[in-house]
Amino acid sequence: MCLAIPGKITSISGQDPLLRMGKVDFGGILKEASLAYVPEANIGDYVIVHVGFAISRLDEAEANKVFEYLREMEDLSELEETGQKKARKNSKRI
Amino acid sequence: MKYLDEYRDGGAARKYAQEIAHVTTRPWNLMEVCGGQTHAIVKFGLDELLPKQVTLIHGPGCPVCVTPLELIDKALEIAARPEVIFCSFGDMLRVPGSSTDLLSVKARGGDVRIVYSPLDAVKLAVQQPSKEIVFFGVGFETTAPATAMAVYQAAKTGLKNFSLLVSHVLVPPAMEAILSSPQCQVQGFLAAGHVCTVMGYEEYLPIAAKDKVPIVVTGFEPVDILQGVLMCLEQLESGRAEVENQYTRAVRREGNQPAQQLIREVFRVIPRKWRGVGEIQQSGLGLSDAYAAFDAERRFGVAELRVDESSECLSGLVLQGQIKPHECPAFGTRCTPEHPLGATMVSSEGACAAYYRYRRPEVEHV
Numbered sequence: 001m002c003l004a005i006p007g008k009i010t011s012i013s014g015q016d017p018l019l020r021m022g023k024v025d026f027g028g029i030l031k032e033a034s035l036a037y038v039p040e041a042n043i044g045d046y047v048i049v050h051v052g053f054a055i056s057r058l059d060e061a062e063a064n065k066v067f068e069y070l071r072e073m074e075d076l077s078e079l080e081e082t083g084q085k086k087a088r089k090n091s092k093r094i
Numbered sequence: 095m096k097y098l099d100e101y102r103d104g105g106a107a108r109k110y111a112q113e114i115a116h117v118t119t120r121p122w123n124l125m126e127v128c129g130g131q132t133h134a135i136v137k138f139g140l141d142e143l144l145p146k147q148v149t150l151i152h153g154p155g156c157p158v159c160v161t162p163l164e165l166i167d168k169a170l171e172i173a174a175r176p177e178v179i180f181c182s183f184g185d186m187l188r189v190p191g192s193s194t195d196l197l198s199v200k201a202r203g204g205d206v207r208i209v210y211s212p213l214d215a216v217k218l219a220v221q222q223p224s225k226e227i228v229f230f231g232v233g234f235e236t237t238a239p240a241t242a243m244a245v246y247q248a249a250k251t252g253l254k255n256f257s258l259l260v261s262h263v264l265v266p267p268a269m270e271a272i273l274s275s276p277q278c279q280v281q282g283f284l285a286a287g288h289v290c291t292v293m294g295y296e297e298y299l300p301i302a303a304k305d306k307v308p309i310v311v312t313g314f315e316p317v318d319i320l321q322g323v324l325m326c327l328e329q330l331e332s333g334r335a336e337v338e339n340q341y342t343r344a345v346r347r348e349g350n351q352p353a354q355q356l357i358r359e360v361f362r363v364i365p366r367k368w369r370g371v372g373e374i375q376q377s378g379l380g381l382s383d384a385y386a387a388f389d390a391e392r393r394f395g396v397a398e399l400r401v402d403e404s405s406e407c408l409s410g411l412v413l414q415g416q417i418k419p420h421e422c423p424a425f426g427t428r429c430t431p432e433h434p435l436g437a438t439m440v441s442s443e444g445a446c447a448a449y450y451r452y453r454r455p456e457v458e459h460v
Contacts, residue, residue: 006097027095037353052211056291063343
């Protein structure tokens, strides 16, 4: 079952790394999750949780790349459009 | 919700759809592996945003759907025993076995409980020392770290009344089996994002190279899936066959190392039968020798049963992407979520369930 959702760690308990548990906030719903597999995660980090286990810490910089790519595509298509407009202008002059 | 809502933005989705139309010059068939991705595609109508030449084939990434009939029957036998509290993820409860299902066993007095996490089952075992607690470990590599931890903790604390009915399956062997089928139409894959969160994506490199198929590790939200499709198509259009990662916010190439370590400690790779597909070599996880005592099949001596599938159920063909759910004659008539013939109509990740829930008015046989 690949159903896993992102949530924000609001508190952490447990000393033993394998028993580390966190309270995770899923848009207002708080649930406990094991942090055994994300030893690097801290309060305030976002994690992906599957069946009560955080399996990855979300990387904010990478998360934004999905939208940066779109902005780049927009810039490129604008350049294309401008280039096409210029080409049409030039061809009219001739 | 952060990291969720922004990936459901209609504007971003449409922009990706436009770019897809822009780069597509020929027909292509892509397979999305994970059932969670299938649901998102059907629910948000992503396939309808794509140019007609791009076909999305739904893959077998629904662990509930591929759990073999024999294992369901073993679960039913164990669950019916008076000393057992049988714990399972919710959507296993209505998967039909040969003659009944877990929910019916519960209705007849069996102690069957839905749990959110395998650790809940371990807690139950601690709280109820006079009962035998059995957890039904169904899932791909995404779930294996959770069941591994449950068994590991049970072993560490010397828990005598906990055992695991193991039904874990692995994705890469399933992809290879699909590629080796003579009917295979798949030219590129959207790999299961959360499986790769755990396992990384190095094991896909030899598959991409050998079968010359692009494989793009993809997330589950509409914008993720559309970006994954775009990346896959760009590869196909330019003749490349590489492994790429769309889901970079959650997936690293090496995956989750502590999780993989515990999987290797508690489990070993074994052959597994996939319901509707048949046996695939090296495609499942079983308990390693050190943890064999926690194997419920062994503990309860459940006999090897020979069972035949309902001949009407075409789940197997759906799981291999050879037919779409609505092409099955029983879809929506003799097979519905309330009275399913097979697991694909029951599971929250099953393709038939997705089509029934989101597409029925368009595809219903009248």
